[in-house]
Amino acid sequence: MATDMQPAPERRFPNMPSVELPHGATTGVGGFPHRAAADAARCSLANLTIPSIPSLPRRSPAEGAIAQAMVGMQGITDGQYGSLSVDPARVDPLAPLSTDLQHDAFVGFRTFLEYARGLEGWVSWRLVGPVTLGMALVRAGVPASEAFEAAVRTVRARSQHLLDAVGGALPAAKQLVFVEEPDFADAMTPGFPLAPDTAIDLVSGALAAIEGSAVAGLHVCGGGDIASQLAAGPAVLSLPVRTDLADSAGYLVNFMERGGYVAWGAAPTSGPLSASSERPWRNLSHLWCELVERGADPGLLRRQAIITPECGLSAHTPAVAERVFKVAGEIGRRVRDQATATRWALGA
Template sequence: MSLNLPPFSTTGIGSVPFADPADACRLIAETFDIAFWPQMARRSHREGMIAQWAEGMPYIRFDDAAERVWVERDGTDQLTPFYEFCTDDARMAVTESAAAGLHAFTRLMGAERRPAVKGHVTGPLTFALGLKDEQGKPVYFDEELREITSMLLQAKIRWQVDRLRQSADRVIIFLDEPIFSAIGSSSYLGVEDAEVERLLADSVAAVQRAGAIAGVHCCGKSDWALVMRAGTDILSFDAFEYFETLALYTDDLRAFYERGGLLAWGIVPTSDLIGDADEKAVADSMRRKVDHLCRHLPEEAVRRQSLITPSCGTGSRTAAETEKIFRIIRSVKAAMGQ
């Protein structure tokens, strides 16, 4: 697995605060080495992390006025046709109403060929724990619906890879798993590590079997050993606030690097800390943290197998803050090339 890109190439996580999909795509294409399509949840609740991927789910309900999405069994048989359609190589389209940024991105790219582009999908744990039934219970705790959510996401992964491959030699798909930072807490008792790893590994494998490079993004603390065991090619983490939690996994990181894995360093904050962040301070922080890993792991691998990203998506920030984040990304890359 190789991206064939310079060390410390840049990409983003997904969400942005902008209103116009075409303008957002142009800014992203001009800013990042690895362009990505923008998730634009401020346009519609249908572009939120759960609703965006819920179309095609058996028994799915949307209430656009209340900005709700949930599952409610109604006595009809919606499972049989789903199982008949959702085979191991099924493709399920992501509509423009659910992902305006994705469709604008593919139109902008057109026949242009880039070395790599990036897509994303809500990860299987975050999706199954975030999508609830009419009683407010996560569908994760319904064994059949949990498996259906995994099948649904995999079908949409395959379709997305096919679309993005038209514009790039290599396609990267990140599985966004913000829920990982809460696994093990009292809110998610009954979520077993073995099942977490299985679901994640299944989605990672779906990306890879489709011919793409799989990444897993978590913007908080996580069981990073589990993430690496799931077979991901790229581990995306918040290097600004949570570097120390990853640096503890020296042995796992060594094995990860040896099999060609890449770290996506989320070094530019997307929290309120962006207000006080400046280019020099963030670049200095990146250098210190890379140097720290180099003291414990092979330096060539640490430096060669690295990407630079924001710590998370920028959908919760203002447009001005997002533009600042993008500027700092470029500055950090320049600093790491010196």
């Protein structure tokens, strides 16, 4: 793997698949804080217009993002209390992956599918991407070349297994799948074990594996280089609401003009949490004004927007999670109202 890091060369964004998500819809990113899977399922179905299939790391460490990604790989064995053990010598990139929804890692997932029977419209879920999974395997002692090859194959197989499971349980629902790549935020920094283009290609492959059956989104918690995230080719890009995003206006304008949606992490999950939507809505509106000044279409900003919490909620309480979802819902309603108003203003 390359260790000499240079800035990623300019790339043309891949072709955008056709996406028609409901503007102002709300969904989740990251884990839920519940210990009871039934409570998490009910919370998601009651509070989100695109219900999010919960993962529950506080219920069991097996439902942590990395543990859930690794379970079923050769060389990964169950430990005590939901933990996993990695035997680097036994990790084989060519070994088949097992996805057992009866495993402790998928309690939140399968419980939601039971509670959501008959669901129509949209549903969202997440899985860890190949860059982050590969880095986790490297940290566990797997040689980098084998770690990233195993990660690519695992993510591709896991996404298909879960797409099939959701499609079988909820045949009337359309799926929005977020590839979670927190480690991709460091892909442009010196010392990262993948060259920037290689990291982009790995994420792009994971998104492409989803696109035949679902809408593929990308969530890089903590930020990172916007151009590189868009070069991977997501149909939906999840971004926290930050003022410095205005510096990437050209990339975002191009993305939206080609049909891309932004999942705005507008409901804060860190620092002082808002009891109302007023301040988060002002922050989003201010950012949108900055983007419009730099060339964004105000109608596209609203029509191609969904609203999420800033990041996952597993560190909070269920009561706080519901409050964050309600704030997201209030912001979403404002977005829908303004999107409708812009359509009327344009005579649509």
